[in-house]
Amino acid sequence: MADSMFKATQQNVSDEHRDFLVQLLFFGMTVLLIIPVIIILCMLMWKGGPAISWEFLFSEPTNGMTAGGIFPALVGTVWLVTVALLVSVPLGVAAALYLSEYAPDNWLTRFINLAIINLAGVPSIVHALFGVGAFVLFFEFGTSILAASLTLAIMTLPVVIVATRESLQAVPLAFREACWNMGATRWQTIRRVVLPNAVSGILTGVILEVSRTTGETAPIMFTGAAFFLPFLPESVFDQTMALSLHLFVVATQVPNVPEHLPYGVALVLIGMVLLMNALSIGLRMYLRGQKKW
């Protein structure tokens, strides 16, 4: 029987060969990327796992932080992140709404957008210095949860704005036009149609931001987090311990710390972050299911 007209030519064979090699290369790079993450996680679990217990989570550090638990730091981190969010989310969402739904498309708006993107790239130590200057000294909040959280909030704002703006812009223009053509004002359009459809994206952005904020050390170090303070904060004007700073302290600043302790702190920190990322993914899947288009 004669060869089929669909038989591969030499060229086809070598093209496919190359395609396969490229696939292999990309796969290899992906593996290379994941391996360090896995190693870190395994090491943390292996070395820090034995440190984790109810007592570790819910008691105070003792013996000059070489024994005991991390409760004040855990609570402090929750305070810092919560207060920061209470400031940055309303502010960031409002700014994004203005920029995406109200602002005219002119050079000023474009300039502001550009500025916001650049602000997201400012190193956190610079934010820390700004926080000291503005909140600790100028507004006289002192070193306190308030000053530290405001610093964190300023730092996260650009990312909240960008994430929100992107979710808003993912809502098709046709929906807005339909509303405007029925006589809806911009706010009515936003409240009834745009926001409900953008909220899943906004939440995802916010939660990812939370997980980043949780680990930040520099911005809180000079503005509100204490090395050692075995009490729980009572108001936003108190200082507090924080997990990230505590990790830095027990890993580098205190002599004679048993090895499992810093690893335990790191494991808790990573656990919190992973938990929040998982929450964000779950929430997004749930809200996507709710979408009506």
Added chain:
Amino acid sequence: MDARVDQAPAIEDVAIETRNLNLWYGTFQALFDVDLDIRRGMITSLIGPSGCGKSTFLRSINRINERLGYVTTEGTINVLGNDVYRASVNLTQLRKHVGMVFQRPNPLPLSIRDNIIFSYKLHAQDRNRLHRSEQDEIVETALRQVLLWDTVKDRLDNSATQLSLEEQQKLCIARLLPVQPSVLLMDEPCSALDPAGTNAVEELIWELRENYTILIVTHNMAQARRASEECIFMLLGKVVEHSRTDEMFVTPAQKETADYIEGRYG
């Protein structure tokens, strides 16, 4: 007020009156001296090749064009004797009286019920005291008017975007009706539909003509001929001819009209 408007018959018969309407997108002029009297209580179709300014004309009647920010409009547009460009005009009120239907059905990402009740709520005087039973009645009436009630009555809480295109387009017409508009502007309302859907929506529009003034843009000559009483032909931003549909299709007054109707423009 100028003399023409004082003539009683004009006000009675004319739903949309434009005088010397010129429109620019930036420096590009899209409409040239458009003078039209679109008669009340009938269907007028607007035909002409792509890009001749049909959508632009429609969008200047409910002033949605202005949102672009770089549009300049000169001249007057009166809807039922009211100048729509007067400073005291409230855009929400204008758009309540002048409803618009688009080429692509654009139901909101809400339930069928909420789509219908949406504009009613926007315009209701006391929207917080709107009872459920009242809402149900409004929804049913509107859906019956567009012959959609029987198909969707059991799934009013389903998303409107899951309906077929034909049903979506009917819904988009239905959602305008509860606020009792006077004028319905339709921009190629059937061009996204299959032939059966086109027929159904066309029939619906024909049913509605008694209670509304309808201005419909279409690319479909057969549709214009079948479904409208008067016809306007535009070319390059100008009105070439405006006459009774049967006259225009049988004895067009202008050579360009004849060429277009016979398919010589594409």
